[in-house]
Amino acid sequence: MRDFYYQFKEELSLNLKTPESSLCTEIIEANLHRPGLALAGFTGVYSYQRVQIIGTTEWSYLESVGSDKRKEIFGRLHDYRSPLWVLTHNAGLHEELLEMCLTQNVPIITTSRETLDFCTEVQDILEDWFAPYCSVHASLVDVYGVGMLYVGESGVGKSECVLDLVERGHRLVADDIVHLIRKGHSIIGKGNKILGHHMEIRGIGIVDVGKLFGIRAIRNTKKVEVVVELQKWREGENYERTGLDPLNTDVIGIPVSKVIIPISPGKNITVISEVIAMNMLLKMNGIDAAKLFNEKLIETMKNKSRLNSLTRLSTEVYE
Amino acid sequence: MVSVELTVINDSGIHARPAALIVEAATKFKSNVIFIKDGMRANAKSIMNIMLLAAEPGALIRVETEGPDETDALSAIEALFLSKFKYD
DSSP states (O other), X not given: OHHHHHHHTTTTTEEEOSOGGGGGOOOOOSOEEOOHHHHHTOOSSXXXXXXXXXXXXXXXXXXXXXXXXXXXXXXXXXXXXXXXXXXXXXXXXXXXXXXXXXXXXXXXXXXXXXXXXXXXXXXXXXXXXXOOEEEEEOEEEEETTEEEEEEOSTTSSHHHHHXXXXXXXXXXXXXXXXXXXXXXXXXXXXXXXXXXXXXXXXXXXXXXXXXXXXXXXXXXXXXXXXXXXXXEOOTTOOOOSSOSSOEEEEETTEEEEEEEEEEOXXXXXXXXXXXXXXXXXXXXXXXXXXXXXXXXXXXXXXXXXXXXXXXHHHHHHHO | OEEEEEEOOSXXXXXXXXXXXXXXXXXXXXXXXXXXXXXXXXXXXXXXXXXXTOOOTTOEEEEEEXXXXXXXXXXXXXXXXXXXXXXX
């Protein structure tokens, strides 16, 4: 709670109404709650563990019932300890609420923001805080606007591939360590704060891609759209030939397209990467080349066999 | 060299999926595997070659294999044709 208050004090124009020490509570859920029904007397289902927002509706209700009733309401809610109470529109704080929060040692904050505006923003912030995340040993590059996450064992050539892509005008997000965060149904990747856009190239050492290639070569965050696994070529292994059955892989609970590229000497992974990205863009725009080609082929064969049976039929007739 | 004449007996002919299976089977062997249809020759280890035969249902294909494991390769391909390419 303390982190939240100091980080967003200015941005959300927050104003603490209780003593500093009340900031000891912990926000444990990303959801916000409007306690209208709880105030009106129904506490059967009351998400008291969430941040409580008092908007115009709740405030007007509290205002209309008068002091005695308010005392009764907050007396009843005394057993439910919420992590935070917020009053929007800089509404006047009712004595009775303040009293309850003081005895519970729970913070009250007022804000000049409107309720909806405030809720949307805070919800977003909290969702980010509570989002499932992980760090992976991989590299993330924006290729033609498609976020490509390169995975594969050490020394397989991830960094070299990334460097080649940057050289061709694509943008590096992170190399070696990528932090992945789930946001809604997307996976957002970003680099390590200390590492920045530095890369380690075997034989050279540490280089700063931002300084070497300029601002056009870097990017801070990117949605992950394709996972590319670089694999040493294995004799006898079957690689995807048609592209009719695209692979998917699970990244923190979200399915993401996956491509396995076998690498062997003389193979240009960079060009293949660009093709993967462009093919992905085509698919996003509803054009699946592999599928269309196959449909055309099946259609051709159908026509052929129809013709064949016709000729066969006609020969039979004339025989 | 050994060879056999096979008929395509699945419903939609040799499209991308059956072709992928044929290539998968053919590449397991060292021998050369050649499909001949209406005088057109296709290397069975290349998916594009196979697909461009556009072998419709009922089409006759002559399969030739040549190499150290030619009989095994031929019977593997024959089994694949008889299985109607596993699906469809």
